[in-house]
Amino acid sequence: MKQHSIIRLDGSNLSLEDIIHISEKGYSVYIPEHIRKNIINLRTRLEEQLRDFPEIKIYGTNRLHGDLKHLDVDYDLISAYQEKYVKVHNCATGKELPIPVVRAIMALRLNSFAKGYSGMRWETIELLMEMLNKGITPIVLEEGSVGASGDLVPLAMIAAAMIGLPEAEVYYGKERLNAAEALEYAGLKPVRLGAKEAMGLTNGSNLITALGIFAARDAENILRTASLAGALSLEAIRGEKDAFDPILHDNRAHPGQLKIAGEIRKLIRHSKRMSPEAQLHPFTQKETLDKLQQIARHPGLPDEDRKTLDEIAQSFQGEVRVQDRYSFRAMPQIHGPVWEAIEALKASLLTEANSVTDNPLFKAVDIEEIRSSISETAYRKLLQANKKTIIKAYSGANFHGQVIAQYIDQLKIAMTSLGLLSDKRSFSLLDKALNYHLPADLAFNTKNADGGLMILQYAGAARAAENRVLASPSSTTSVSTSANQEDYVSMGVNGALHLWKIIDNDRKIIAIELLCALRAIQLTASTLPPELQTLGEGTSRIFTFLSERLGATKEFLEDHYLRTDLEQMIAIVRKNELLKLVEDISTEI
Numbered sequence: 001m002k003q004h005s006i007i008r009l010d011g012s013n014l015s016l017e018d019i020i021h022i023s024e025k026g027y028s029v030y031i032p033e034h035i036r037k038n039i040i041n042l043r044t045r046l047e048e049q050l051r052d053f054p055e056i057k058i059y060g061t062n063r064l065h066g067d068l069k070h071l072d073v074d075y076d077l078i079s080a081y082q083e084k085y086v087k088v089h090n091c092a093t094g095k096e097l098p099i100p101v102v103r104a105i106m107a108l109r110l111n112s113f114a115k116g117y118s119g120m121r122w123e124t125i126e127l128l129m130e131m132l133n134k135g136i137t138p139i140v141l142e143e144g145s146v147g148a149s150g151d152l153v154p155l156a157m158i159a160a161a162m163i164g165l166p167e168a169e170v171y172y173g174k175e176r177l178n179a180a181e182a183l184e185y186a187g188l189k190p191v192r193l194g195a196k197e198a199m200g201l202t203n204g205s206n207l208i209t210a211l212g213i214f215a216a217r218d219a220e221n222i223l224r225t226a227s228l229a230g231a232l233s234l235e236a237i238r239g240e241k242d243a244f245d246p247i248l249h250d251n252r253a254h255p256g257q258l259k260i261a262g263e264i265r266k267l268i269r270h271s272k273r274m275s276p277e278a279q280l281h282p283f284t285q286k287e288t289l290d291k292l293q294q295i296a297r298h299p300g301l302p303d304e305d306r307k308t309l310d311e312i313a314q315s316f317q318g319e320v321r322v323q324d325r326y327s328f329r330a331m332p333q334i335h336g337p338v339w340e341a342i343e344a345l346k347a348s349l350l351t352e353a354n355s356v357t358d359n360p361l362f363k364a365v366d367i368e369e370i371r372s373s374i375s376e377t378a379y380r381k382l383l384q385a386n387k388k389t390i391i392k393a394y395s396g397a398n399f400h401g402q403v404i405a406q407y408i409d410q411l412k413i414a415m416t417s418l419g420l421l422s423d424k425r426s427f428s429l430l431d432k433a434l435n436y437h438l439p440a441d442l443a444f445n446t447k448n449a450d451g452g453l454m455i456l457q458y459a460g461a462a463r464a465a466e467n468r469v470l471a472s473p474s475s476t477t478s479v480s481t482s483a484n485q486e487d488y489v490s491m492g493v494n495g496a497l498h499l500w501k502i503i504d505n506d507r508k509i510i511a512i513e514l515l516c517a518l519r520a521i522q523l524t525a526s527t528l529p530p531e532l533q534t535l536g537e538g539t540s541r542i543f544t545f546l547s548e549r550l551g552a553t554k555e556f557l558e559d560h561y562l563r564t565d566l567e568q569m570i571a572i573v574r575k576n577e578l579l580k581l582v583e584d585i586s587t588e589i
Contacts, residue, residue: 006030009107011115014353016213016346022107023100023210028133029107031114031125038116039125046119046362046391050195051075055378058393059360060199061119066149082193086163089156089202094143097154097207099171102140104210105151106132106158108353112204117361119391120200127162127191128201134186136161137171138179140207146481147401147492150357151207154493159201164190196360203358205401209349211496212404215503216346219415221576222506223338226418227260228542228578229513230331231267233425235539236520237436238278240321241268243329256336256343264331266585267538273521278532279321279436325434327424334421341414345407352404360393405475405492412499416464416471419506422513423464426457429516442519444557453516456562460512463505470498470505511569514578518546522557538582545581546572 006028007018021027031039050062054075057063062078064071065085073081106128112118113125131137138161144153160168164180172182180190193201233239242248249261268274323329367382367390382390430453432440443452474495481489521543525533535543549572550556550565572578 008032009111009114010035011111011113011356012354014107014111016216016350016353019104019107019210019213019353020100020217022132023103023214026135029110029129031110031129035114035116036122039113039120040122042116042119042362042364042391043121045364046196047194049391050078052385053378053381053390055375055381056390058196059395061196061360061393065199078195079192082195082198083163085198086156086159086193086202087165089152089198090160090165090167092141092144092153092157094141097140097142099137101207101210101214102137102158103132104213105140105155105206106137108206108209109155109158109201109204111353112206112356112358113200115356117356117363118200118358119196119362121194121197124162124191124193124197124201127188128158130186130188131162131170131183134188135171135173136179136182136186136188138162139169139171139176142493142497145207145493146479146489147205147208147405147494148397148399148481148489149359150203150205150399151401151493152202154207155202155204159193159198162191162201163193200358203399205352205357205399205404205490205492208401208404208408208490208492208496209352211493211500212345212349212408213353215408215411215496215499216342216349218503219338219342219411219499221579222415222503222510222573223335223342223418224263224579225573225576226422226506226510227263227331227335228267228538228582229422229510229517230328230335230425231264231536231539232517232521232542233429233513234264234268234324234328235271235273235535235543236429236438236517236524237324237328238321239274239328240279240324241271241274243323244268244332249332252333254336254340256339257332258336259339260335261332267582268536269538270534271536271539272532272534273528274536275532276321278528281528281532325424325428327421327428331421334417338411338414338418341407341411345404345411348403348407355398357398359397359399360395361398362391362393364389365392366390401490401492402475405490405495406473408492408495408499409473409475412471412473412495412502415499415502415506416467419464419467419502419509422506422509423457423460426460426509426513426516429513429520430454430457435520438520439523442516442523444523444554444559448558450559452559453519453562456512456515456566459566460509463508467502467505470502474498507573508566508570511566511573514546514573515550515565515569518543518550519557522547522552538585541581542578545578 007022009029009031059069062073063069064073110129113120138158140154140157145151161170161179168179170177170179170182183190244261244265249258367387370392371379428434430441441452441454443450474491477491478489550568
């Protein structure tokens, strides 16, 4: 894998951007020398203690794990126990995780070890680091974690590759190989794990965190794109600008609301289409109005028919706009909380990325501090050996994923609202009773049997409905495990996978809104005088780009094979192409 830069792992200063660079751009990592020395020193003391004082029992180290925590592991069996632990934890199901997600897990695990409390051997840490730097990525399946004792099952697949189990597979670059074979090609050797290391490699909420990091990044881009689509839809209906005026938002100063209102103001700045004059202008083809008026002036037309024609002509007239529907005017108030949910998740992820999340943790303490927790035999032995300090194991639950799981659930709900709002705008653009005299269903020529974009909105509605199901909180769906030893679990990975799906659905929903808004403006551009056709500073760039990329000809406006357009627009949204067009506008507050 091509390496562009190197990132220091010290357990405290890893940024979310660093993790994305390591994962997607192949940045390599290193652990500073002073941390390496501290890791080696702690490990040396732990190994001596396990050898010389086996009476001091440590969970997952010289005792078994889970509900078997009360059972000893003989010193001679400690290494064999590590391999057995890895094997029995390898029971994942489902699809393969993307390579960047697995690389993120590896980087997070290493940064946790760099804190210096995990009691890992340097040889094991170094192998994981070399695998990351040389582009050896274990194949990890997405299902199996309950998000509590760490993401045990998925992380065990990484451990299986590290110890060279014959069943373990990896990607070496882009080539799929047996793990032991790939390690040999890279000049590396499988590691034989020592005490506690199997648990050290698998305890930690690293899959939840990795999935959350990419979800937060993608959600942020989708949110910005939704605001672009909403602004273009506002142009389509000649919307009311006052809904975004600072007097409203400065007096309800939620940070997200202020941010979104500011972005939309800048996107629609200088728009003439969104003006009272444009709203009041007859919004139909001039030839249609002229024809109606000509017929109405015919001397032989009965008064009743003349009145009917006048009413029809009047129905095409613009109207004084008081306020638009919520889906248009409430974007700051509804998109804003989405931004705040993203920021809350990012803050939690940043803390998690720089935390120690395995169990137990180790620290040297005075033997008198733990006298009550060890046997009298062990205490006397320590005194005879003139030991002043001992390595104490602190067992707890730092691996529990609830904190990330709850923020993920919050974002699931927010992103579902974002998609529902976009779908409402698409619906409004198509409904002749709601779209302020846009063509019904945005059909180009119904006399020529054009049906327009009605069914396109169906596709978005289906995804919006699925999001409602996926938005159900996963962090409240605990199912007890480990004979009730682990009786409340976070199910955070389920939530994160649901969030990924919601985000993907939102891409499709927003792509559909963009197609509807584009069509609406294209169909009605000529119905306004030239001086009222000007779009906003940002919306004009979006409209021009999409018209050039997808088309603006008569053939494009007529009914044609829509799936091609939809796939093209989804790709534009996925690649964030519209965001790049307005970087100097929409990102300013």
